[in-house]
Amino acid sequence: MATFDAKKTSWSADEVMHFARRAGFGVSPERAALLAQQAPATVVNAWVDGTASEAQVQAALAFADVVDYPGYGSEPDDWAPHAFRIRAERGWFFHAQACWAWRMQYAANPFVEKLALFWHNFFATGAQKVGNLALSLKQIQLFRDRGRGAFGDLLRAVSKDPAMMLWLDTVHNIVEKPTDVPNENYAREVLELYSLGVDNGYNQKDITELAKAFSGWTFIGRDFPDPDNPYTYNDAEFIVFRGQANPYPDHPEIGGYTRLPDQRMKGTFTLFGVTLDLGAASHYGEDAIDLILSQRGPQCAEFLARRILLGFLGPDLGAPVVQDFKALILASNFQLGAIFKALFTSSAFYAAEHRHALVEGPAAWAVRAARALCPDFAAAVAPRTSGGLPLFSAWADFVSWDASGFRNMGQDLLNPRGPNGWREHEGWMNSDAYRHRTRTASAIALQESRGDDHLGIERHYFEGDYRTWFPVAPATAKDVFNRLVALLQPAPIADAVRDAWLSRLWGGAFTWTPGAETERRVRRLAYLILCSPEGQLQ
Numbered sequence: 272m273a274t275f276d277a278k279k280t281s282w283s284a285d286e287v288m289h290f291a292r293r294a295g296f297g298v299s300p301e302r303a304a305l306l307a308q309q310a311p312a313t314v315v316n317a318w319v320d321g322t323a324s325e326a327q328v329q330a331a332l333a334f335a336d337v338v339d340y341p342g343y344g345s346e347p348d349d350w351a352p353h354a355f356r357i358r359a360e361r362g363w364f365f366h367a368q369a370c371w372a373w374r375m376q377y378a379a380n381p382f383v384e385k386l387a388l389f390w391h392n393f394f395a396t397g398a399q400k401v402g403n404l405a406l407s408l409k410q411i412q413l414f415r416d417r418g419r420g421a422f423g424d425l426l427r428a429v430s431k432d433p434a435m436m437l438w439l440d441t442v443h444n445i446v447e448k449p450t451d452v453p454n455e456n457y458a459r460e461v462l463e464l465y466s467l468g469v470d471n472g473y474n475q476k477d478i479t480e481l482a483k484a485f486s487g488w489t490f491i492g493r494d495f496p497d498p499d500n501p502y503t504y505n506d507a508e509f510i511v512f513r514g515q516a517n518p519y520p521d522h523p524e525i526g527g528y529t530r531l532p533d534q535r536m537k538g539t540f541t542l543f544g545v546t547l548d549l550g551a552a553s554h555y556g557e558d559a560i561d562l563i564l565s566q567r568g569p570q571c572a573e574f575l576a577r578r579i580l581l582g583f584l585g586p587d588l589g590a591p592v593v594q595d596f597k598a599l600i601l602a603s604n605f606q607l608g609a610i611f612k613a614l615f616t617s618s619a620f621y622a623a624e625h626r627h628a629l630v631e632g633p634a635a636w637a638v639r640a641a642r643a644l645c646p647d648f649a650a651a652v653a654p655r656t657s658g659g660l661p662l663f664s665a666w667a668d669f670v671s672w673d674a675s676g677f678r679n680m681g682q683d684l685l686n687p688r689g690p691n692g693w694r695e696h697e698g699w700m701n702s703d704a705y706r707h708r709t710r711t712a713s714a715i716a717l718q719e720s721r722g723d724d725h726l727g728i729e730r731h732y733f734e735g736d737y738r739t740w741f742p743v744a745p746a747t748a749k750d751v752f753n754r755l756v757a758l759l760q761p762a763p764i765a766d767a768v769r770d771a772w773l774s775r776l777w778g779g780a781f782t783w784t785p786g787a788e789t790e791r792r793v794r795r796l797a798y799l800i801l802c803s804p805e806g807q808l809q
Contacts, residue, residue, distance in 0.1 A: 274595040277618040279311040286621045287314070288760055292809045293583050293629075294318060294615055295381030296639040300757040301742075315615045319419060319608055321380035328377050331652055335373050336366070337660050337730075338668040352661055358496075359405045359503050367404045368677060368684045369666035371411060375638045376664060377648045386611075387414040388634060389582050391685075394429050394465060395692035396438040398685045403437070405494075405505040407685050410434040419608040422575065426466060427560040430457070433490040433507035439690060445534040446486045453482035453536065460690050466563045468577075472570035473543070480540045483549060484556030487512045487535030495523055511535060511555045543567060564605060572600040579610070584620060585628040586696045592619075627762035627808040630699045633680035633708065635809070640715045640801055643758045645735040662734040668721055669714060669732045679707035700807070712801035717794050737793050738785055748773040748781045755797050762805035772799055 279286075287303040290311075295318070298306070306314050317323075334352040355370035357363050375384045391411060398407045410432050417425045429435050435457070436442050444454040458481035462473050489512055492504030501523035514533030520526055535555070539546050543566035547553040564571055576596040580588055596614075603609040614620055631639070641664050645651070651662040670676040670684075677684045681704035687693055713719055714732045723729050740758060745751045752769055776792045783789065800806050 273598065274592050274619050275599050275613060275617040278616050279618050279621060282307055282311050282621065289621060289626055290315070290318075290615060291381075292631075292639065292760060293620075294611075295385050296375060296635060296642050297760060299643070312612075312616050315612055318380075318382050319611050319615070321383045321419075323379035325379050327652075328374070328379055328648060331377070331648075331661075331663075332370075332373075334655065334661065335663055336369065336665075336667050337663050338665050352655070352663070355667065357404055357408065359403045359505055363404055364398055364685070365671040365676075366667055367398070367408055368670045370408070371684060372634065372638060372666040372670065372677075373663065375634070376641050376645075376666075377651070379648075382611075383415050383418070385635065386418045387411050388632070390414040390418050390425075392582075392632075392687070392692040392695070393578060394435065395687040395690055396434045397687050397689075401434045401437045403434070403504070403507075404685075406434040406437070406507055409506065411685075419611070420606070422571075422605040422607055423561060423564045425607070426461070426563070427557060429465070430461060430485075430560055431488070431509040431557075433509070436488060436490060436509075441485055442489045444482065444486050444488060446483075446536045447532070447534055453479070453486045455479065455482040457485060458482040461560075462563070464691055466574065467567055467570045468574040471574060472567045477542055480542050481559055483536045483540040484542070484547075484553070484559035486549075486556070487533075488556065489534070491519065491522060492524055498523070513550075513555065568601060568605075569597070572597045572605070575605075576600055579614070581695055583611075583614060585625045627805070629809050630696050630807055631809040632693070632695065632699055633682040633704070633711075634677055634684055636708070636807065637677070637680070637711050637715070639809075640712065640759065641733055643760075644715055644740065644797065645733050646739070650739075651734075660730070664733045665721060665730070669711075676707075680704050680711060681707075705807075708807070709802045712798050712806075716798040716801055737790050740793070740797075744783050746781075746783070748777045751793060751796060755793075755800055759797065759800050759806065761800055761803060762808045764800070764803060764805050768803075772796060 282290075284300065284303040284307045287306045288298060288300070291298040291303065333354045336355045337352040355366050355373070357366050357370060375381070375388070378384045391414060394410075394414075396407065396410060398404055401407050410429075413428055413432055417428050430441075439457040439460055440454050441457045444457070445451065446453055455478050458478045462478065462481070463469055467473060488509070490507040490509050492501065493506035493508055495501060495504050497503055510531075512532045513535040515531055517525060517528045517531050525531065536549055539548055540553075540556075540559070541547075542559055542562050545562055545566060547558055547562075549556065553559065573593065576593050580593065580596055599613055600610055603613065619625070645664055646662045653661075655661045678686075681699055681701070682693055693699070718731045718733060718735065720729055721732050741751075741754055745754060749769075752773060756764070773796075776796055
């Protein structure tokens with residue numbers, strides 16, 4: 272029997288929590304117990320399909336950023352939450368990061384955001400070079416919209432995406448004279464990093480021919496916030512400059528052209544032994560993307576198998592597991608939603624050796640901790656109805672904090688260092704990144720202050736009442752520990768370590784008296800769990 276053939280027909284709350292950590296950002300023990308009463312396939316299918324309404328979360332984006340009140344210098348300088356003020360310029364980078372982190376924390380369909388995070392690492396593009404935050408976020412939306420469809424469609428859409436075309440120089444693939452040589456940068460990386468892997472079924476001639484297919488590919492700006500500045504835009508549209516009549520005579524950038532520039536090669540290209548016309552017959556090169564899957568499907572399936580398994584199942588799984596998952600991908604005809612459903616409903620996914628087998632990436636780790644210890648969306652949004660600030664996490668303040676933020680933890684969201692993204696699993700761990708994880712744990716678990724508002728009320732990076740963590744008052748220090756473990760879901764922590772922590776925090780006889788001293792002890796214990804080696808695993 273192949274690794275992923277056997278299916279789960281029932282599951283425990285612990286297995287639900289394992290699924291939710293990998294396919295999202297965790298669920299509470301109470302939610303896990305409810306989901307465990309349903310068939311695994313029912314939950315998984317709805318989770319992957321993203322059937323929950325996002326209407327309330329989308330509406331809350333208009334007042335999601337709670338960082339601004341007098342004395343903090345952000346504009347506008349007033350006491351009220353605002354929409355994340357994201358502009359195309361790089362100076363608004365932290366707001367773009369914060370907006371996405373906020374959406375990850377409060378998303379009604381967490382798998383959509385978790386998968387977007389996975390594709391962001393897979394198709395890594397960096398805001399530093401893209402130079403337009405609106406386009407960077409447009410790419411993340413592409414991952415939300417296309418990330419569960421056909422992989423070939425996703426690959427084609429990414430290839431035409433403006434952020435990718437800036438990142439890997441497709442916009443510089445200009446052929447105007449017979450002596451011009453196509454820019455091969457994206458052609459090389461789409462094979463090496465995004466579909467086949469290094470030296471896996473292609474050669475330099477394939478790269479050269481594929482570069483021909485991408486010649487003349489570019490985009491034009493859309494949604495110009497400043498009519499007098501055609502170089503700042505909040506949207507963009509793919510187009511091939513091939514000397515055609517200008518379809519946009521009033522466009523700020525190309526309105527002066529009767530015909531668009533001719534920057535595309537003529538003739539044919541031959542990829543993997545298939546020859547196609549460079550003109551309309553190949554949709555001006557788009558069909559080249561389809562040839563990768565049609566002519567090198569097994570190689571692509573194996574490459575994709577390794578990446579998905581590393582992201583969602585475990586490291587170093589061995590050739591038989593990879594080959595079985597490759598077969599699953601081919602049998603699913605590269606339909607990503609079906610592939611993930613098959614993975615998450617397989618008995619193999621829930622095997623003991625795959626529990627807490629992966630080091631969690633910094634962004635997902637921080638978001639999962641915030642989801643566990645901070646008010647959920649319904650509780651966070653409610654205070655605004657009575658005239659107060661919502662209790663949303665102050666992500667914009669957090670990510671620009673000079674002692675923490677995603678960059679210092681080793682995952683600068685929207686800005687990876689290179690096209691191969693970040694190293695996963697143990698690649699997330701080094702002494703400096705770990706140090707900054709402890710600072711982040713401090714902000715979340717110890718509820719570090721970010722100052723008083725104009726009413727003299729203390730505000731925190733991550734709001735939350737520790738008493739809501741305990742539906743039932745704990746009778747012993749061990750009960751406190753067990754409840755925090757149920758919320759934060761680390762790998763098993765040794766009894767000796769647990770006992771040492773509890774002895775130091777509570778010492779003699781245990782009493783549960785809600786107040787400052789009890790809160791201090793509880794929060795310190797949550798902090799220790801988050802900072803432990805076991806707390807970095809999912």
